[in-house]
Amino acid sequence: MDPMIACHECDLIHRVKPLPKKGIANCIRCGSVLYRHKPNSLERTLALSMAGLVLFVLANTYPFLALKMGSQTHETNLITGIKVLYSQGMQGLAIVVLLTTILAPLAQLLGMMYLLLPLRHNRVPPQFGPIFRFVRGLQPWSMMEVFMLGILVSVVKLAKMAQIIPGVAIFSFFALIVVLAAATVSLDPHEIWQRWEKLR
Numbered sequence: 001m002d003p004m005i006a007c008h009e010c011d012l013i014h015r016v017k018p019l020p021k022k023g024i025a026n027c028i029r030c031g032s033v034l035y036r037h038k039p040n041s042l043e044r045t046l047a048l049s050m051a052g053l054v055l056f057v058l059a060n061t062y063p064f065l066a067l068k069m070g071s072q073t074h075e076t077n078l079i080t081g082i083k084v085l086y087s088q089g090m091q092g093l094a095i096v097v098l099l100t101t102i103l104a105p106l107a108q109l110l111g112m113m114y115l116l117l118p119l120r121h122n123r124v125p126p127q128f129g130p131i132f133r134f135v136r137g138l139q140p141w142s143m144m145e146v147f148m149l150g151i152l153v154s155v156v157k158l159a160k161m162a163q164i165i166p167g168v169a170i171f172s173f174f175a176l177i178v179v180l181a182a183a184t185v186s187l188d189p190h191e192i193w194q195r196w197e198k199l200r
Contacts, residue, residue, distance in 0.1 A: 003193065007032055016190055041188035042116055042195070048183035049112040055176040056109060060102065063167035065151075067158065077169060078102065100143040105180060108142055111135035112183065119192070124199045132192065139184060144177050 003016045007027040019025060019037035027034055038044075063075040078101065085094035115132055118125045125131070155164050 003190070003197070005034055005190070007034060035188070035190050038186060038188040038191070041186055041191045042119060044186040045112060045183050046116040046120055048179050048186060049109050049116065052105075052176055052179040052183060053109045053113065055172045055179060056106060058172035059169045059176055062169040062172070064169040064173070065155070065167055066165035068163040068165060069161070073165075075167070077167075078173075097147065100141055101147045104138050104141040105144060105176070108135055108138045108180070111138070112187075115192070119195050119199070122199060124196060128196055128200075132189075132196075136189070142180060144173065144180070148174060148177060 005014050005016050006012070007014065007030060009032040010027060010030045012027055012029045014025070014027065014034060016035070017025070019035075021037060021039065023037040025034040025036070026032065060078055062077070064077045064080075066073050066075045068074075082094050082098050082102075085091075085097065111131055112135060114125055115128060115135065151170070158164060
């Protein structure tokens with residue numbers, strides 16, 4: 001029996017059918033896009049998740065920015081900013097930044113690795129369904145691009161006071177934003193669920 005999908009706009013139920021290359025399935029009632037054909041979705045998403053994990057380690061290990069004032073140089077990293085916010089009495093903001101720039105992206109990357117690596121070798125990891133739904137639900141909480149925008153605004157303001165030296169982490173962080181976005185776009189949930197159905 002073919003799996004079913006509900007239209008996100010009008011809730012009309014459709015049967016999920018295989019699509020041709022670059023094909024798009026539209027709702028027969030309202031015309032909204034139901035799903036698209038994404039070739040090699042599992043392999044591409046897995047490769048991007050692996051690359052993202054490497055970039056995540058670099059972004060959290062190396063200096064993010066350095067401020068040079070005269071003969072003094074102060075290096076910062078992602079954790080430093082969160083610690084400063086917490087120590088200045090902005091605990092709520094520090095927790096939000098920690099959640100949206102470190103914990104949510106890390107959980108998303110590790111979750112995709114946990115799910116897709118076994119599927120790639122025709123095995124189903126334990127608790128596949130709940131973990132896949134959890135990882136999908138994390139996507140709105142990953143707001144690294146908002147954090148990067150805030151950093152850029154701060155850099156413009158601080159450039160008048162000190163020399164700004166970008167570190168390895170800021171380039172890794174920017175690349176991580178791009179890689180995570182690409183992994184989200186390349187992921188085909190319907191293909192993942194179909195593989196799970198066949199293997200369980």
